[in-house]
Amino acid sequence: MLDFTGQVAIVTGAGNGLGRRYALDLARRGARVVVNDIGVGVDGTSTADTPAERVVTEIRDAGGDAVAAPATVADVAGGQSIVDRTLDAYGRLDILINNAGIARTNLFTDVRYEDVLASLHVHLLGAFHLLLPAWRHLGANGGGAVVNTTSAVGMFGQRRSSVYAAGKMGIVGLTRVLALEGEEHGVRVNAIAPVASSRMAAEVYGRLDPKLDPTFVSAVVLAMAHPTSTVSGEVVSAGGGRISRLMLAATEGHFDPALDDVTAAAALTDVCADQRVAAVPGCAMDEIDLIRASYPDLADFRMRPR
Template sequence: MTQLRFDDRVAVITGAGRGLGRAYAELLAARGARVVVNDSGGTMRGDAVEADVAAEVVREIRGFGGTAVASTDSVATPAGGESIIDTALNTYGRIDILIHNAGNVRPGSLTEMSFEDFEAVLDVHLRGAFHLVRAAFPRMCAAGYGRVVLTSSIGGLYGNQKVANYAVAKSAMIGLSNVIALEGAAVGVKSNVIVPAALTRMAEGIDTSDYPPMQPELVAPAVGWLAHESCSVTGEMLVAIAGRVARAYIAETPGVYQPSWTIEQIAGHLDAIRDTDGRNWILPVVPSAHIDHITKSFALATEGQ
């Protein structure tokens, strides 16, 4: 099989100083990409700088003959997002790939979480994604090419206790990626979501002694494919955990049509409304899931008249 390479491509990877982001940066650089290694070197809470980890990764990439430059700007502000993308443009003259992996964690139950901690997590994960996309997307559109990979989480898909801020931010990645995929479809820009799980510093304090191998390098190939020019999907989600790669997707049951409803009728038809019997609607985001959803729903109403 021919090796998929990234020669002449320029990739911006946030949170690339450690863990998953570092694995992504090293893999793409080893395959020929010129990489902007962005990482502020912050703590998991994002409230202090620990080390210049971006420079360390750059040294390693250059050590094996790759090409990389460090960026320590924060994704949490519009100016920071613009500066990160400008690093790619000013250093390499282009931006082909954007992988938003930067994140922070500030846990707390719904009865305890402060407004500050809620906003601080959204600033990095969600607003950070928008700051980067807002700066990179017009350049990709003008060039007629782009690959965007945003990071969600099983916490974003299914939720988890004591991480409402993280769950909200990670679920929002799905909607943002879908819009990028829709608006970029006509100009060669594809956007997808990675739902990764790996043993990184986020696992500190958790007993992982019975876990199977879950190193970041097991996730990196899935991200690499989503970032590659041969990627054939857009507006989709790939899960990567402990060597398993799968597609996650949103589906609807066919449901039940009636010209009018009462509360009691909803209760009486609940089993049929919720029935997942294999006839589910799976509507591809691109080209027209939004319209397909409305059209199919209206068709049921028309047929029932």
């Protein structure tokens, strides 16, 4: 069992499902946990439930240390208050797990703008609302870890999920950039793409559902959050006992120094059907370097990360 003694962790959306599992598992391993949840349904609408306090009670009854932070992640004030609650209670922050999420699925013709705002304010802006006040504290004790939550729906697409997918793919970009910027401060940033039985998934997985215990995902999240981990900037799919790296990759492509619209049209179908990976860029400049490599006269001028 990994040891998190001395570590302080925030887990958002920790009143139910995966977030609750993360909070319980961290506390069982010695972490002090700030349990965030405001008690809403899967669609983000309010309920009378107080799940954060319930999970705190579970942790304390098992001999752990936790406090509740029942503030919304959907606005700046809520994010700040969660970080403030953490520092007031424990005086430090080592781990941030951005787990809170809602789901409002519809074909794009039926999407309402209020659904766009509600989803992005929780998934994508919610991560910013925590990260902006938390960032400098994560590196204050020699390093820290962030685990953001993305989805295969964002990486690969799925019908009826345009709003959700947009937010989740935004999380991938945020994760990649912060991993680069956090390196010098000892802050590792990764994203989990969970596959688990949950309220949000409902009946999506059918007969596979009994195999998808949230504990399998929690094991991977804890591995990414542990201070001995060296992994950063990755998107990891986890579910049912399987772990997989999800990659953004580049193919060799088609090069023509006189490329115009006609030659582009002739090549485009083949280029977009090519599944042979030429590179897995570590940053944007790595992908741009594939263009530079097509020019022999620039052989000594490799593009560098910025």
